[in-house]
Amino acid sequence: MMQSPYVRKPASVTSVMLAVLLALLPAIALYVWQVGVIVLVNLLLATITALVGEALVLKVRARPLAPALSDLSAVVTAWLVVLSFPPILPWWATVLGVLIAIVAVKQLYGGLGQNPFNPAMVAFCAMIVAFPSLMSQWPGVGQLDFATQLHLVLGDQRQVDAIAGATALDAMRTGLRSGGGTVATILSDKAFGHFGSRGWEWLPLGYLVGGLFLLARRIITWHMPVAFLATLALISSMFWLANPGHFPSPLFHLASGGTMLAAFFIVTDPVSGATTPRGKLIFAAGIAILTYLIRAFGAFPDGIAFAVLLMNICVPLIDMKTQPPVFGHREDKAR
Incomplete structure (x- = not known):
């Protein structure tokens, strides 16, 4: 049966x-x-x-x-x-x-x-x-x-x-905008470790371990953390390769600020975030792009919070445009 x-x-x-x-x-x-x-x-x-x-x-x-x-x-x-x-x-x-x-x-x-x-x-x-x-x-x-x-x-x-x-992001932003030298000279200060603020670099590792636990328990899916981290790494790599003296490496952005906290615990909020698989990728990638633009060109050293709220506004539109097709119907007719 x-x-x-x-x-x-x-x-x-x-x-x-x-x-x-x-x-x-x-x-x-x-x-x-x-x-x-x-x-x-x-x-x-x-x-x-x-x-x-x-x-x-x-x-x-x-x-x-x-x-x-x-x-x-x-x-x-x-x-x-x-x-x-x-x-x-x-x-x-x-x-x-x-x-x-x-x-x-x-x-x-x-x-x-x-x-x-x-x-x-x-x-x-x-x-x-x-x-x-x-x-x-x-x-x-x-x-x-x-x-x-x-x-x-x-x-x-x-x-x-x-x-x-100041945080690593704030110190970097202030140093570059005040003509304090290149990225390399700023990072040579004793306040910095290998990638970010000395000692604070351990925290992202803790959030990463916790995030992997949530993934293993299927509390969150891979879409948002991967899209957020990959997009942030990609856009920061582009600027870094174009001008390494003025833009920090992607490792600096991944290890500084609230990047790992956001990737696994903020961006993945099931209430205020996108719900469809494609929508999750778009939502998280949008947060990463806005985060980098605020960090590199905005008035605040870390733009994650503002980026999240801006993309929260877009969630209804993202979900509406990324709905999967109804079973048995073509995608264009499902919309």
Whole structure:
């Protein structure tokens, strides 16, 4: 007797979000090793803020609390906000960023599955536009002890001019635009490692390991990470080969900023991203192109967040134009 094909039972939201949290642990462990325990304090603060903020909005909307608070989606958003923000950001800025993501972007659009924009990236863009100085204060690896870090996060007075530095992308952009020399001379500074900021180069490896875990668990598909990384490598290679003295190598772009975090944890957001196979490739490639253009020619050192939001706007059109044909019909007639 012929049997119908078996359909794999869809994973629950909680199990998917738990897998994402587990996938972030390698990068968090490297973060703690290189920068300090302060990242754990920020993660705890952000998690509490996300859960409390979501609970309050659900209460106002007269919606049940348990399903939304137990699915871990708010926790994932909170962790992504923290990993996108500088680790010595004052506590109120982290709280504000998380509330923007949870309340303004997620809940006010209707809750999980309804937001057209990536919550963590909206929070990042809002904070870097409103507080550019604070969002540019990144400590050097091993430069601050935990007591100093805790004072910067929880204290009232902040004097960070002597202890905070620019990211690799920001230092490169500033050096090139100020006539500070070629790419090679800028990279020879002791603040740089082999490819990016000294010590911070370990973090992309952690995100890569976590991303491979998500791919192996089939939480995400290969389309978006591959399209994003390949397109970013391709466009940066073109400019680098044309003028290596003014444009950094593709390895610099892949190992710096939030590239690996974006490739596996931001671009792959199933709610705000494209859903069709071809659409995923177009969506991720568009983010990579915009990211590079902002990095190389824009006003901000890392354009990932802005690129993601710009491509979020295009998702309905991308999905509409890349729908696969209906079975048994030609592609042109299916549209």
